[in-house]
Amino acid sequence: MNRRNFLKFSSAGIASAMLGTAGLISWVPRAHAATIRKTYYITEGFITQPDGVDVYFRGFSSSTNSLNTPGEHIIAQEGDTIDITIVNTLGTSHSFVVDGMFDSGRIRGGESRRFTFEAKNPGTHMYYDGRNAPYNRVTGLHGGLAVMPAGSDDELYDGSNRFVQQYFWIFNDIDPAWNNAVRNGQTPPSNYTPRYFTLNGLSGRPPGAPGYGDPTIDSMHDPRSALYGGLGDRALVRCLNPGLVQHAVHTHANHMEWLATNGQPRPDVWLKDIVPLDGNGSVDVIFPFEPAPDAWPPMTNSTLQQAKDEGRKSAYPMHLHDEMTQTAGGGLYMFGALTDIFYEPK
Amino acid sequence: MGRRRKTEPAPEPTEDTTTTTTSGGGGMDGGGGMMGNACYMYPVTALETAPLNNPDVTFNRGVYINGSMTMDDGNSVTIWGFTDGGGMGGGGGGMGGGDMGGGNVFPSPAMRLTQGQVAHTNLNVGMMMFHTIHHHGIEPEYRSDGVGHVSGDVNGNYTYQWKPAHAGTYFYHCHTNTVLHAEMGMYGALIVDPPEGPGTAFENGPTYDVEAVWAVDEIDSSWHNLGWTAGTCGGDVGLNDLNPDYFIITGVDGAQSALTAPGIAVDMNRGQRLLVRYICAGYLPQEIRFGGLDVEIIASDGRPLPNAVTTDKINAVSAERYDVIIEPTTRGTYTVEIDIKDWVTGNVLGTARTRINVN
Numbered sequence: 001m002n003r004r005n006f007l008k009f010s011s012a013g014i015a016s017a018m019l020g021t022a023g024l025i026s027w028v029p030r031a032h033a034a035t036i037r038k039t040y041y042i043t044e045g046f047i048t049q050p051d052g053v054d055v056y057f058r059g060f061s062s063s064t065n066s067l068n069t070p071g072e073h074i075i076a077q078e079g080d081t082i083d084i085t086i087v088n089t090l091g092t093s094h095s096f097v098v099d100g101m102f103d104s105g106r107i108r109g110g111e112s113r114r115f116t117f118e119a120k121n122p123g124t125h126m127y128y129d130g131r132n133a134p135y136n137r138v139t140g141l142h143g144g145l146a147v148m149p150a151g152s153d154d155e156l157y158d159g160s161n162r163f164v165q166q167y168f169w170i171f172n173d174i175d176p177a178w179n180n181a182v183r184n185g186q187t188p189p190s191n192y193t194p195r196y197f198t199l200n201g202l203s204g205r206p207p208g209a210p211g212y213g214d215p216t217i218d219s220m221h222d223p224r225s226a227l228y229g230g231l232g233d234r235a236l237v238r239c240l241n242p243g244l245v246q247h248a249v250h251t252h253a254n255h256m257e258w259l260a261t262n263g264q265p266r267p268d269v270w271l272k273d274i275v276p277l278d279g280n281g282s283v284d285v286i287f288p289f290e291p292a293p294d295a296w297p298p299m300t301n302s303t304l305q306q307a308k309d310e311g312r313k314s315a316y317p318m319h320l321h322d323e324m325t326q327t328a329g330g331g332l333y334m335f336g337a338l339t340d341i342f343y344e345p346k
Numbered sequence: 347m348g349r350r351r352k353t354e355p356a357p358e359p360t361e362d363t364t365t366t367t368t369s370g371g372g373g374m375d376g377g378g379g380m381m382g383n384a385c386y387m388y389p390v391t392a393l394e395t396a397p398l399n400n401p402d403v404t405f406n407r408g409v410y411i412n413g414s415m416t417m418d419d420g421n422s423v424t425i426w427g428f429t430d431g432g433g434m435g436g437g438g439g440g441m442g443g444g445d446m447g448g449g450n451v452f453p454s455p456a457m458r459l460t461q462g463q464v465a466h467t468n469l470n471v472g473m474m475m476f477h478t479i480h481h482h483g484i485e486p487e488y489r490s491d492g493v494g495h496v497s498g499d500v501n502g503n504y505t506y507q508w509k510p511a512h513a514g515t516y517f518y519h520c521h522t523n524t525v526l527h528a529e530m531g532m533y534g535a536l537i538v539d540p541p542e543g544p545g546t547a548f549e550n551g552p553t554y555d556v557e558a559v560w561a562v563d564e565i566d567s568s569w570h571n572l573g574w575t576a577g578t579c580g581g582d583v584g585l586n587d588l589n590p591d592y593f594i595i596t597g598v599d600g601a602q603s604a605l606t607a608p609g610i611a612v613d614m615n616r617g618q619r620l621l622v623r624y625i626c627a628g629y630l631p632q633e634i635r636f637g638g639l640d641v642e643i644i645a646s647d648g649r650p651l652p653n654a655v656t657t658d659k660i661n662a663v664s665a666e667r668y669d670v671i672i673e674p675t676t677r678g679t680y681t682v683e684i685d686i687k688d689w690v691t692g693n694v695l696g697t698a699r700t701r702i703n704v705n
Contacts, residue, residue: 248663
């Protein structure tokens with residue numbers, strides 16, 4: 001792609017391109033190792049933010065004419081071979097890195113490279129562009145890699161608390177001045193002031209706002225992000241933060257089981273309604289979908305069924321509690337990094 | 347702007363499983379949530395009401411927006427908060443520093459109750475504005491969760507029903523245009539005692555003789571001149587960028603005043619056990635150090651830890667709570683320091699201080 005021929009995307013176009021293959025992470029364990037093949041196209045373009053401002057991004061995309069930030073996730077099991085092809089459609093050099101696992105080295109502008117590496121270290125990892133750090137990563141060149149323990153379909157690592165379903169929450173914070181500097185081949189200013197905050201590339205839309213309820217626009221209804229479950233549908237959430245801000249991840253309705261931070265299992269599993277998420281870091285939590293413990297009368301499958309029958313949604317938010325992240329462009333509360341948690345009857 | 351909804355009397359929860367009415371939704375000008383000038387503040391559907399049971403304890407809260415806090419440098423900062431409506435029992439509690447007994451106090455009057463009690467929080471918003479009460483860490487039925495847009499903004503009266511299952515340290519805050527309203531001061535402590543009552547941290551848990559609530563917060567005074575809908579109609583009002591110039595502990599300036607403020611600075615005797623309920627009430631990361639004293643972290647976010655952790659400092663992010671037991675073995679004055687840090691660089695932006703005086 002010609003560097004001057006920027007693609008322009010609405011967030012709707014990006015998400016709809018991904019929904020066909022993404023969503024809730026599915027996984028079936030195997031007795032033997034396999035090869036997981038992925039091709040990413042490094043592309044660039046503009047994404048329109050909730051306040052109407054077009055902001056420049058780069059991404060590990062699923063085609064030459066799309067812009068995915070984050071890139072589609074990879075899921076493999078320990079011992080698998082990950083076979084990656086990177087097609088760099090830009091004029092600038094980039095790389096593909098998974099800390100502790102693989103570093104492609106420089107992939108020049110216009111170059112295509114294929115490489116393999118072994119999936120190891122069960123847990124949650126980020127793949128990202130390690131060049132021009134941290135600018136290329138923050139500008140959108142990142143995605144999630146889940147490594148399952150061999151033969152397991154319900155553990156984060158061998159012996160961890162068990163889950164039923166799993167998701168990625170990939171947060172990012174965006175200072176358009178930085179992205180614009182990257183676009184122009186300049187070093188971004190030393191002062192970093194993020195103005196947009198995203199979850200899996202999207203941001204929230206409150207009721208009444210254009211795009212509210214549209215899963216391709218509204219992060220509160222994006223099936224990659226929103227948690228849907230009945231009682232007992234324990235959801236592992238793999239949180240990644242390619243951005244620079246230290247966040248406070250907050251769930252309503254249930255405390256989270258805090259399993260790991262930055263890839264390290266915690267000595268004890270604490271029950272938390274707030275979990276810290278470092279810049280360029282990760283946390284792994286299980287949202288247990290237990291009855292909301294302080295509900296009165298108690299929450300049961302019957303009360304959830306009654307709500308559904310009456311057309312009511314038993315919805316709670318997940319949002320970052322460093323509340324500046326709930327804004328866009330310096331205002332527009334609830335157009336930031338948040339999603340919904342939907343309790344459903346079984 | 348939206349029409350003001352008529353204000354209805356507070357619900358009288360006298361019958362089991364009655365349904366109360368409320369104002370606070372629907373009928374907005376502009377339709378479909380798109381105000382004529384594309385604002386995103388007001389509810390677009392009627393606020394759902396939940397069946398109510400007879401409460402064991404009731405907290406009545408109104409709203410004030412004309413508060414003022416005088417800082418150690420002599421400057422005043424506008425504060426918003428919740429009032430103690432009084433009249434229905436419960437409420438109050440005298441927790442933490444400052445006068446938290448009622449009226450326009452900051453932080454807002456504490457809520458304190460016992461695990462297993464059915465609680466009602468009656469919120470009355472008599473002014474032409476919307477607010478909510480979210481009991482942070484309390485996990486009720488969704489209609490009592492108090493989240494603007496998700497479970498509904500309140501104008502008029504609304505009753506939240508909840509029954510805390512776990513003793514511990516919580517807080518409550520407004521969840522409408524939260525980024526601004528909580529920064530303006532719309533929060534208060536929420537303490538759930540175990541069946542044993544005050545003096546025990548949680549059921550079958552550690553005991554304590556002295557108690558302190560330290561809600562540590564940062565204030566960006568440039569935000570405190572904004573209106574309650576700031577930013578919700580579009581436009582850049584700077585709510586992405588918090589640059590605090592004051593650092594406070596439980597409503598008292600941490601520059602000097604909190605060093606000696608009654609109810610914040612702790613006076614205790616050697617041999618006594620102090621329970622500190624530390625609430626990271628701001629938005630930025632904090633590090634709290636206890637003047638060289640070792641502390642035992644026994645609980646966080648209203649849940650006991652599987653194994654207590656001994657440390658001399660804690661790093662926390664927004665809205666985390668840590669309950670720590672301190673049992674000093676040496677008389678003296680220990681200066682507690684809480685650094686408030688930049689959310690990107692981790693650089694210390696300011697430090698709030700108080701003291702533990704061991705006699």
